[in-house]
Amino acid sequence: MLDELLARLHEGMVILYALCILLYFIDFVQNDQKVNRIAFWLLAIVWVLQSSFLALYMIDTGRFPVLTIFEGLYFYAWVLVTLSLAINRMLRVDFTVFFTNILGFVIMVIHTFAPVQVHSEAISEFLRSELLVIHVTMAFISYGAFTLSFVFSLLYLIQYKWLKEKRWNKRLQRLTDLQRLETLSYWSTIIGVPMLLLSLILGLQWSVISLDGVPWFDSKIIGSFFVLLLYGWIIYLRLRKGIFGKRLAMWNSAAFLFVLINFLTTSRLSTFHVWYS
Template identity: 45%
Template sequence: MADVRWIYDLTIFLYAASVLFYFNDFLQSNRKVNRLAFGLLAVVWALQTVFFVSQLVAKNYFPVVTLFETLFFYSWVLVTLSLVINYVFRIDLLVFFTNVIGFIVLVLSMFLPETPLHVVSGPLTSELLLVHITLAMFSYGAFSLSMIFSAMYLVQHHMLKAKRWTPMLRRLPSLDRLESYAYRMNMMGVPMLLLAILVGIIWGKLVLPEKFWLDAKVLLSIGVLLTYSFWLYKRFSDTWQLRSLALLNLAGFALVLINFLATDVSKFHNWL
């Protein structure tokens, strides 16, 4: 993989430049800088895709098994979703905040070694496992965007109550739109996470010991699903204030991060 490592390094360099330009636009609302940042982000997506495909060809499996591969794929998901959402809704601040997360995730992958192929190609690796991880990463991407929408909702809600009429306030969508976008993202994320868990259960039944579902990581995943399902229930039942729903959404994403990173509590979810 050394011959394509330069693509990975160039991706990080251009990603950093894109995020810095977006930060400049965030401070000064400069449309030329914004277009430059978006153009760089599109190039980053293209380079990430080329690098991912090169890994796929070299390793002969869908590269989402090791922690390095999963972080890279999660970053690619965030870039992809931010480009799509920006094309549909034109929310510049969403693209900026999403890619701050995406860039941090990609930088974290820099410090991880590449696991040898013979270590990855063990008996636990199968198509079901790859589908399970891929669905989970897409659901986490949807939950990430939902969290950002809820955070923007809380910021705008606070600014309106405090009567702080700043330029940033004019760049934010209305409270109703932010809440609606958060709802749409959760409506995407919950079914994907449910499918990921179901596929994981099928895989576990085939290759793992009995009572694998009592594993802490499995219980955490079910906890994430129940938290977001409860969020949807409260949203439909209209018994909570929207601000309370936004706070619950942030708490749900914190649980997502714990579930993603706390692999030491699991007997079989340890990253390679």
């Protein structure tokens, strides 16, 4: 019972960490200080939980937790969170904070869901199952965000066409303005990208502990990384290349086609994503 409770607490900490990374990504691309403060305090909660577990473990074992690889992973994750908090508070280097937390999240996921550290086979199976659930849930959230981005882009293109043709009708009046549609599409992409990234991290960890290795050439894995790179490129086009409006909406629409291909086609060709078939 205690092992299951601790497993649940660690899962909650991973989810909280994922939310923190999402907010740091938003701050990274938008330079939003309010979001940065929320992310900082969420990360502080993660640090408190980590420190508490670390202290309890040291009291229970009577030694510093660095003698095994899994103890070292947890301590390493704690160090990364500590450094992230210090950098965020003192140096204000947001680029470093975001990518340090991505690495910290990877290390924490490896430690939390590694079956080697769990003595009970039932708890080990429970962790694998929960890891899969979190992975799939985050993937669907990212797909949902990309779908909304596509819908807003499609409405943008439709309204843009009607305005060019000067087709003033009631349907046009029911659509919001072009700038708002573009902003909503962009923000949907901003949410979808880090969620897909975190989902891939969790999925790779699940494959390591469940399939004894990562099938890197699996169609689903290749397709998911391609979708991630494609939407990352769209964010880059807006932030660095100054591409807005119709061109960006067309890029979003084209990217969503690859989301559909990845979800409907490559899943059926995958050797282990059987729940999508």
